[in-house]
Amino acid sequence: MRLKDKVIIVTGGARGMGASHVKKLAGEGAKVVITDILEEEGARIAKDLGKNAMFIKQDVTDIADWKHVVEKTEETFGPVNVLVNNAGIDVPEQDLDNYSEETYLKVIAVNQHSVFYGMKYVVPSMKKAGGGSIVNISSLAGIIGAYKKIAYTASKFAVRGMTKAAAKELGEFGIRVNSIHPGFIRTPMTEHLINDELVQMFPLRREGHPEEVSDLVVFLASDESSYCTGAEFVIDGGMNA
């Protein structure tokens, strides 16, 4: 039980990587708050996990929703120990000189603003708890960029940067902040992008699976990584090695 009684919020926890994180974290003894705009799926996961899990409908771009999530979490389980900023969207490739401003702003809102709001609104709670761990899911795109994905790239670089700024500032409160940079992980969001030609280019010759990222989330959520902060945890099958 590497996370016994830790209170953990996972955004975008209703499917894909988020759902996998929720299950692994709960398996290690955590009290997990699952948030998502997908109500049915999220509620089902919480129900299956029992009394140590709760689903709260949340639009991560909505400040009022963030306040509500933190309040409800404290009410039910206590001060927040860990926040996993996992919610994110990707959109199809688009030429830069044709890139829709509306799409750009939407991607920034969901992937970047959410991380700022999340960190801002959990910090007072983590201070109450005497410290904590913030895990921001960025991407390989946040290190090397992504072809014809200017908005996704911008948002993920931002997450990487904000992680470092927050790490410097929050260290004195015992709050660690780290970013995870997945390469190609098979989820509903990425399935259509994965093919044999692509994965043969990676040293490990395959795409990754959500559970593999979840093991990394567990490491960063737990006290085992208590001296890690401001760092980039790349999990990409060696693609960027």
Place this chain on the structure above:
Amino acid sequence: MGRLSGKVAIITGAASGMGLAGAQLFAKEGAKVVAADIAETLEEKVEEIVKEGGEAIAVKLDVTKPESWQEVVDRTIETYGKIDVLVNNAGIHIPKGILEAELDDWNLVMAVNTTGVWLGMKAVIPHMQKNGGGSIINTSSIAAIVGGVGDGGGAAYSASKGAVRALTKHAAQWFGDDNIRVNSVHPGAIFTGMAKAAGITSREEMGKHYEGRSALKPYAGEPMDIAYAYLYLASDESKYVTGLELVVDGGWTTRS
């Protein structure tokens, strides 16, 4: 069921500091540990691990010598039948800068810290290939990323650790096909024998020395912080991770 159940792990520099913490933790998590070191104190440390219920053997190792590596590999295969994990943790530091260092100092640091890492990988990889895969963990340093106080004034140390970072990526690319993962760990200021040798007597004292460099109190880490990083990388939990620089530095490299 331990996180390393069924795994055979060689750890170099296992007689003290981060290597010893790694050996103790690995044994607790069910690994069969081959603890290797040039130090005479290795035997008694391994006895303590066995007394606590762990499975471990001690083998003398001079990481700069291919024959010595051969002995370690032979003893490992003889005793445990395979090699799943290698932690190239052994390392030395000589606080001489570019102008003060002599050829002998430079060559010694490079031999232990870099050549030793290559020789270790060369010795174990054929066995990992036969075994269907493996995990190699090379101990680098924040000195591979930043210079100055973080490298303790060691010019050869910086060069040697930078080499380990690059060599790790090379190995990750070329042996991914064999399902061999290769990652580097980059400790920041950690209170170990290396610090004691520099005259620092406690973790808190070390932390005061480095206050402002790390964002997290007490501003210096301890061997277990690195041992847990070794554990994550050695286990199947990290099976999609290769070529990673796992930095454990309390934020040092973010210039806190």
